[in-house]
Amino acid sequence: MRKKVIAGNWKMNMLPNEAISFIENIAPMVKDTKNEVILCVPYVDLFYSLLTSQNTNIKIGAQNMHWEESGAYTGEVSGKMLQSIGVEYVVIGHSERRQYFADTDETVNKKVRAALANELKPIICVGETLEIREQGKQNEVITTQTRLALEAVEASKLENVLIAYEPIWAIGTGKTATAEDANSAIKAIRGEVAKIYGEPIASNLTILYGGSVKADNSKELFETSDIDGGLVGGASLKVEEFAKICLSV
Numbered sequence: 001m002r003k004k005v006i007a008g009n010w011k012m013n014m015l016p017n018e019a020i021s022f023i024e025n026i027a028p029m030v031k032d033t034k035n036e037v038i039l040c041v042p043y044v045d046l047f048y049s050l051l052t053s054q055n056t057n058i059k060i061g062a063q064n065m066h067w068e069e070s071g072a073y074t075g076e077v078s079g080k081m082l083q084s085i086g087v088e089y090v091v092i093g094h095s096e097r098r099q100y101f102a103d104t105d106e107t108v109n110k111k112v113r114a115a116l117a118n119e120l121k122p123i124i125c126v127g128e129t130l131e132i133r134e135q136g137k138q139n140e141v142i143t144t145q146t147r148l149a150l151e152a153v154e155a156s157k158l159e160n161v162l163i164a165y166e167p168i169w170a171i172g173t174g175k176t177a178t179a180e181d182a183n184s185a186i187k188a189i190r191g192e193v194a195k196i197y198g199e200p201i202a203s204n205l206t207i208l209y210g211g212s213v214k215a216d217n218s219k220e221l222f223e224t225s226d227i228d229g230g231l232v233g234g235a236s237l238k239v240e241e242f243a244k245i246c247l248s249v
């Protein structure tokens, strides 16, 4: 039985003092959930968030990383650096990074491998544009993204990998994929992982849905057969709303 995972993606929001009070406020609300609760926060909030979340069931993640351990890469942060302060998760290949910051399937794969080498759990984002969805080619695109992201990743590492299916047309737009469409896309991703790694590994893999998840649609999405939780952007910035999502299943 796969555990449900609810990961907030704060994007470029929340100052350290806001992060601290958010975590202080939400921690008692979600303390009894059996779901995994993660907050993926901006770099400057990481250390404060890690300190504030000690002795709570909230896990902390970053939103990106570089694949090299160190070197002349001005402005970048490595997996080793994240690991050194106790970060557990890292979002990799979010569509905003693919779109605005030149992440490619190749660099996503390098980041995934570097994350795993540094004992971080990557949350790998895949998703299609509206144009691709209208052409009915979404499964082709997301299964290819999945395969390329996992290239040369050993089977033994898959237990630390999470995938987030985030159709680009549903991110921040208020348009959510129907539970049925999201579930069927996620089934296609799981099928692709089964082709590479076999059925047992695929059926253990956590695959999230992301794109306008809110308190009033999360239950329906998360109760489908293949959706194991959500990667939540806008709605993760509001304590009450995010707590409701965490507790919706």
Ligand code: PGA
Residues within 6 Å of the ligand: 009, 166, 170, 171, 172, 173, 174, 210, 211, 212, 213, 231, 232, 233, 234, 235
């Ligand atoms: P959204 O963002 O929930 O605001 O649509 C999701 C994401 O980009 O991870």
